Amino acid sequence: MGMGTEPVEAQCDSLDGRVYLDYNATTPLAPEVAQAVWDAMCQAWGNPSSSHPAGRKAKELISSARESLARMLGGRPEDIIFTSGGTEANNMVIHTACRHFHESQHRRGDSQGTPHIVTSSVEHDSIRLPLEQLGREGLAEATFVPVSPRSGQAEVDDVLAAIQPNTCLVSLMLANNETGVIMPVAELSQRVRVLNQRRAAESQPRILVHTDAAQMIGKGRVDVQELGVDYLTIVGHKFHGPRIGALYTRSPGTATPLHPMLFGGGQERSFRPGTENTPMIAGLGQVSWDGQGEWCRPSTETAICGPWSSEGTNSGCGREGELGKFQCQLKETFWGTCCRFAALTITQLTWHTALRGDTDLALAVPGWAHSPGTMHRWRCPRVTGGACLCVFSGCRVSEQELGGL
Numbered sequence: 080m081g082m083g084t085e086p087v088e089a090q091c092d093s094l095d096g097r098v099y100l101d102y103n104a105t106t107p108l109a110p111e112v113a114q115a116v117w118d119a120m121c122q123a124w125g126n127p128s129s130s131h132p133a134g135r136k137a138k139e140l141i142s143s144a145r146e147s148l149a150r151m152l153g154g155r156p157e158d159i160i161f162t163s164g165g166t167e168a169n170n171m172v173i174h175t176a177c178r179h180f181h182e183s184q185h186r187r188g189d190s191q192g193t194p195h196i197v198t199s200s201v202e203h204d205s206i207r208l209p210l211e212q213l214g215r216e217g218l219a220e221a222t223f224v225p226v227s228p229r230s231g232q233a234e235v236d237d238v239l240a241a242i243q244p245n246t247c248l249v250s251l252m253l254a255n256n257e258t259g260v261i262m263p264v265a266e267l268s269q270r271v272r273v274l275n276q277r278r279a280a281e282s283q284p285r286i287l288v289h290t291d292a293a294q295m296i297g298k299g300r301v302d303v304q305e306l307g308v309d310y311l312t313i314v315g316h317k318f319h320g321p322r323i324g325a326l327y328t329r330s331p332g333t334a335t336p337l338h339p340m341l342f343g344g345g346q347e348r349s350f351r352p353g354t355e356n357t358p359m360i361a362g363l364g365q366v367s368w369d370g371q372g373e374w375c376r377p378s379t380e381t382a383i384c385g386p387w388s389s390e391g392t393n394s395g396c397g398r399e400g401e402l403g404k405f406q407c408q409l410k411e412t413f414w415g416t417c418c419r420f421a422a423l424t425i426t427q428l429t430w431h432t433a434l435r436g437d438t439d440l441a442l443a444v445p446g447w448a449h450s451p452g453t454m455h456r457w458r459c460p461r462v463t464g465g466a467c468l469c470v471f472s473g474c475r476v477s478e479q480e481l482g483g484l
């Protein structure tokens with residue numbers, strides 16, 4: 080059964096000819112995902128805990144979504160716990176690390192001490208705010224390692240230097256939601272692994288490693304084996320999926336601790352109880368099934384063509400020569416980040432490219448006036464005629480995070 084007479088894509092598109100580039104805030108649902116959600120709503124409405132056919136059907140759908148998500152990330156299905164979103168997954172990791180710290184201290188006969196967590200200064204609020212709250216309550220300490228003003232990265236040496244005897248968690252996002260800068264998570268995990276061997280010999284608590292991959296999945300390769308992390312946060316709506324999330328945990332409850340924040344009906348092996356949101360899980364399974372970077376295949380190849388000019392300032396871009404300079408600046412600015420469109424020329428930037436989410440939004444260019452906390456809106460006349468407005472709303476850029484551009 081379909082959702083209506085129009086294709087799902089047309090029903091979901093409300094952009095009125097405008098190009099949406101605010102992919103770090105959220106992405107439009109892929110048509111096949113919308114269809115999968117609808118199908119599950121209509122056909123798999125049973126309670127997955129029920130043993131009758133309607134329940135079994137829902138349970139099977141959830142199992143298959145879990146398998147798809149695990150396959151996409153290089154993990155095992157039993158390592159995936161579905162959550163309401165990234166906020167919950169991130170909070171769960173922090174909660175777990177603190178609980179685990181206290182439990183291991185208790186086992187050693189030492190109930191003193193406060194857990195310490197190392198993170199970067201540019202993490203999402205769902206990492207920063209719980210840590211600040213725990214700090215205010217005296218339940219945990221946190222060190223927020225500043226990012227390099229040159230690269231925008233949290234340097235591995237700086238993160239390691241912040242580790243203390245009571246450190247129980249290092250949490251470093253995989254890609255930043257404002258700048259797109261990719262953090263050296265694989266190297267960090269590897270160095271923490273070596274450090275953990277030494278700490279075990281000295282009876283110090285194990286340091287768990289978490290990465291928030293919300294902004295990387297769908298834009299670049301994410302493989303939990305390569306990253307070597309204990310936990311990884313997944314946020315469906317950042318890669319054309321529905322508004323739920325998941326937490327990857329390497330063998331939860333055995334190799335890696337995982338403590339629930341909620342208690343209830345035993346779903347998700349009691350790590351995250353509550354009757355499963357089957358339609359959204361099915362949608363997440365669908366988007367994962369399509370594989371990383373393959374979600375949106377070319378459809379509308381309408382070229383967006385220069386000249387581009389900003390509403391606020393018109394310096395730096397506009398005519399042929401300036402456009403070339405702009406392309407150069409983009410490449411330099413975004414080299415090594417997950418802003419893949421920087422490698423393209425503006426005239427090659429197509430609807431399709433924009434809709435694929437290859438773009439990050441930190442479009443602050445050297446020499447162009449921009450103020451922290453605001454973002455330009457760019458007019459981009461299309462070859463087909465008619466002005467369209469690129470929407471950069473909700474995007475914040477700070478000078479520091481852009482490496483002092």
Ligand SMILES: Cc1ncc(COP(=O)(O)O)c(C=O)c1O
Pocket residue numbers: 103104163164165166167169203205252255256291293294314
């Ligand atoms: C890096 C990062 N982590 C976590 C989240 C939280 O995701 P949600 O708001 O869907 O819970 C976001 C969302 O903006 C994000 O960008």
